[in-house]
Amino acid sequence: xxxxxxxxxxxxxxxxxxxxxxxxxxxxxxxxxxxxxxxxxxxxxxxxxxxxxxxxxxxxxxxxxxxxxxxxxxxxxxxxxxxxxxxxxxxxxxxxxxxxxxxxxxxxxxxxxxxxxxxxxxxxxxxxxxxxxxxxxxxxxxxxxxxxxxxxxxxxxxxxxxxxxxxxxxxxxxxxxxxxxxxxxxxxxxxxxxxxxxxxxxxxxxxxxxxxxxxxxxxxxxxxxxxxxxxxxxxxxxxxxxxxxxxxxxxxxxxxxxxxxxxxxxxxxxxxxxxxxxxxxxxxxxxxxxxxxxxxx
Amino acid sequence: xxxxxxxxxxxxxxxxxxxxxxxxxxxxxxxxxxxxxxxxxxxxxxxxxxxxxxxxxxxxxxxxxxxxxxxxxxxxxxxxxxxxxxxxxxxxxxxxxxxxxxxxxxxxxxxxxxxxxxxxxxxxxxxxxxxxxxxxxxxxxxxxxxxxxxxxxxxxxxxxxxxxxxxxxxxxxxxxxxxxxxxxxxxxxxxxxxxxxxxxxxxxxxxxxxxxxxxxxxxxxxxxxxxxxxxxxxxxxxxxxxxxxxxxxxxxxxxxxxxxxxxxxxxxxxxxxxxxxxxxxxxxxxxxxxxxxxxxxxxxxxxxxxxxxxxxxxxxxxxxxxxxxxxxxxxxxxxxxxxxxxxxxxxxxxxxxxxxxxxxxxxxxxxxxxxxxxxxxxxxxxxxxxxxxxxxxxxxxxxxxxxxxxxxxxxxxxxxxxxx
Numbered sequence: 001x002x003x004x005x006x007x008x009x010x011x012x013x014x015x016x017x018x019x020x021x022x023x024x025x026x027x028x029x030x031x032x033x034x035x036x037x038x039x040x041x042x043x044x045x046x047x048x049x050x051x052x053x054x055x056x057x058x059x060x061x062x063x064x065x066x067x068x069x070x071x072x073x074x075x076x077x078x079x080x081x082x083x084x085x086x087x088x089x090x091x092x093x094x095x096x097x098x099x100x101x102x103x104x105x106x107x108x109x110x111x112x113x114x115x116x117x118x119x120x121x122x123x124x125x126x127x128x129x130x131x132x133x134x135x136x137x138x139x140x141x142x143x144x145x146x147x148x149x150x151x152x153x154x155x156x157x158x159x160x161x162x163x164x165x166x167x168x169x170x171x172x173x174x175x176x177x178x179x180x181x182x183x184x185x186x187x188x189x190x191x192x193x194x195x196x197x198x199x200x201x202x203x204x205x206x207x208x209x210x211x212x213x214x215x216x217x218x219x220x221x222x223x224x225x226x227x228x229x230x231x232x233x234x235x236x237x238x239x240x241x242x243x244x245x246x247x248x249x250x251x252x253x254x255x256x257x258x259x260x261x262x263x264x265x266x267x268x269x270x271x272x273x274x275x276x277x278x279x280x281x282x283x284x285x286x287x288x289x290x291x292x293x294x295x296x297x
Numbered sequence: 298x299x300x301x302x303x304x305x306x307x308x309x310x311x312x313x314x315x316x317x318x319x320x321x322x323x324x325x326x327x328x329x330x331x332x333x334x335x336x337x338x339x340x341x342x343x344x345x346x347x348x349x350x351x352x353x354x355x356x357x358x359x360x361x362x363x364x365x366x367x368x369x370x371x372x373x374x375x376x377x378x379x380x381x382x383x384x385x386x387x388x389x390x391x392x393x394x395x396x397x398x399x400x401x402x403x404x405x406x407x408x409x410x411x412x413x414x415x416x417x418x419x420x421x422x423x424x425x426x427x428x429x430x431x432x433x434x435x436x437x438x439x440x441x442x443x444x445x446x447x448x449x450x451x452x453x454x455x456x457x458x459x460x461x462x463x464x465x466x467x468x469x470x471x472x473x474x475x476x477x478x479x480x481x482x483x484x485x486x487x488x489x490x491x492x493x494x495x496x497x498x499x500x501x502x503x504x505x506x507x508x509x510x511x512x513x514x515x516x517x518x519x520x521x522x523x524x525x526x527x528x529x530x531x532x533x534x535x536x537x538x539x540x541x542x543x544x545x546x547x548x549x550x551x552x553x554x555x556x557x558x559x560x561x562x563x564x565x566x567x568x569x570x571x572x573x574x575x576x577x578x579x580x581x582x583x584x585x586x587x588x589x590x591x592x593x594x595x596x597x598x599x600x601x602x603x604x605x606x607x608x609x610x611x612x613x614x615x616x617x618x619x620x621x622x623x624x625x626x627x628x629x630x631x632x633x634x635x636x637x638x639x640x641x642x643x644x645x646x647x648x649x650x651x652x653x654x655x656x657x658x659x660x661x662x663x664x665x666x667x668x669x670x671x672x673x674x675x676x677x678x679x680x681x682x683x684x685x686x687x688x689x690x691x692x693x694x695x696x697x698x699x700x701x702x703x704x705x706x707x708x709x710x711x712x713x714x715x716x717x
Contacts, residue, residue, distance in 0.1 A: 028396060043433070132416045
């Protein structure tokens with residue numbers, strides 16, 4: 001009896017080896033690096049539709065619509081100007097406070113939004129993920145792109161202020177480093193996505209991390225030169241601010257558009273390498289989690 | 298010209314039971330420690346056969362164990378089995394939602410799996426937008442969806458509402474729209490889970506017709522999982538029976554359904570949980586006892602009255618509660634559904650009795666589903682296949698002893714006399 005089953009099994013194996021043209025093979029194997037770029041490309045239409053869905057969803061049944069995107073930077077800039085600029089009296093390196101804070105806020109919130117939203121990918125999409133397969137990475141990618149639209153709107157607001165202030169204030173000196181803008185945006189998005197993938201994967205099994213996240217992002221903002229210029233940081237704490245990969249990006253952004261701040265290729269390269277590492281490990285761990293996460297949720 | 302398009306070899310899937318917590322952390326750490334030392338996974342061997350009736354002793358259970366089968370091109374394969382036999386797990390693996398623990402699956406061609414209709418539908422978006430969204434989630438490109446848009450809208454019969462947000466649709470319309478999108482995917486292999494259970498009878502027929510057309514005209518392959526033996530019989534040309542995570546039978550549809558009834562069906566007239574903490578239920582309701590009672594001296598037959606008795610702990614103090622009992626034939630058709638009136642109950646033990654008169658049931662095998670409903674709308678707790686039982690035929694007068702047709706066999710006033 002058992003011999004027969006063994007024989008049968010052998011037979012099926014040889015048959016399957018003979019015609020090798022299978023399109024899909026599912027097994028328990030776990031490849032460490034399997035980024036499925038081809039599949040990502042296949043689902044590009046879904047990516048765009050998800051972005052568009054998020055976008056329309058935000059302003060459905062609101063009067064101001066996408067104008068709401070502008071409320072956050074304006075309020076935050078006002079609050080920072082009052083609290084850090086006037087009450088605490090922190091220097092802004094000689095450039096107008098409004099412009100200084102808005103530059104930091106625009107960059108920082110793009111990072112924070114990417115991280116915050118991608119960090120709950122698995123939790124928010126259990127319903128869909130449990131019913132249909134598509135490359136899961138599409139979802140966090142769509143979040144990064146949706147936030148890019150928001151960032152775009154806020155960036156235009158920043159540009160308006162920049163043009164106004166560069167006409168009236170000599171300290172504001174936009175320069176050629178503006179050409180680095182696409183790179184800076186990529187770095188911010190990449191870092192947000194990388195960390196987000198990491199956290200969403202870890203929180204599938206143990207949810208504790210989610211509680212730390214909100215708190216952590218708040219704290220991280222103070223470890224980034226958003227409300228103060230890097231030049232005022234005491235040498236004793238400088239290393240702490242320097243290991244933060246967002247620091248060189250925010251500083252470079254401010255330097256390019258306003259001419260104040262510390263620009264360093266060396267530190268920017270550090271951010272770039274940091275992003276590559278975090279994004280790659282994030283994707284690896286995300287891919288590993290995606291295969292079995294439905295069993296643990 | 299038969300060609301193998303799906304080949305499943307030694308497929309296994311193990312689940313961990315219970316809650317995530319420190320225990321799972323300990324297992325993870327222990328597993329990692331073993332891996333570091335180059336030893337085998339210490340938890341890979343334990344785990345038992347998937348049988349829900351028995352309380353397991355181990356934390357792991359095999360939802361699938363060494364499943365082997367293959368499907369030829371153009372076949373419509375039905376997959377039947379009890380709840381928890383492994384059907385859903387098998388479908389989830391085939392649709393790449395979860396990875397197997399062992400074994401492999403190989404498939405040829407494009408696959409669409411329909412474990413739910415209208416996955417990813419967004420209530421705020423219009424029908425048209427949702428068709429695009431759902432279509433791309435299922436793997437179509439936007440151009441493909443555009444080309445088929447008219448066909449989809451026509452099949453779903455929602456042309457009038459196509460620019461209305463889906464939140465204003467009736468549930469039937471949503472199901473029709475969801476199925477219409479999936480049916481126009483043009484996959485070489487279509488995997489369908491009981492989606493047809495929802496939607497009205499006319500639509501079910503059309504959906505089954507559509508699936509049949511697809512396989513006939515284009516040689517597509519369909520895997521169809523259902524509780525409803527009737528639709529399996531209508532649609533499929535082969536069926537496999539799953540039982541305790543393995544394949545118990547593989548063959549013609551009628552033969553497999555016969556095996557299902559013979560093998561899987563076990564009469565179960567009582568269900569008793571004296572301990573409140575371990576009784577089935579939740580924070581609102583816990584079931585203590587469910588029992589079928591009839592005259593003791595002989596097996597239940599069509600001429601005998603019987604009754605169901607339910608006893609449960611009620612834990613909520615406000616709102617009316619009613620019980621809803623649905624009686625299904627073992628083939629999955631609902632024979633009838635009865636409700637108690639909705640009453641405001643005190644906390645504590647409640648008893649409910651449902652009398653079934655003599656000469657109502659036809660002979661056959663049945664199972665009941667019990668729902669606990671709050672304020673006649675909110676289901677607090679549902680139990681499928683709570684009791685199963687067999688009603689035997691009784692001695693008949695006359696000479697004909699073939700199968701008596703019909704869902705029920707009521708004794709009605711039906712007489713004849715000569716009109717002078």
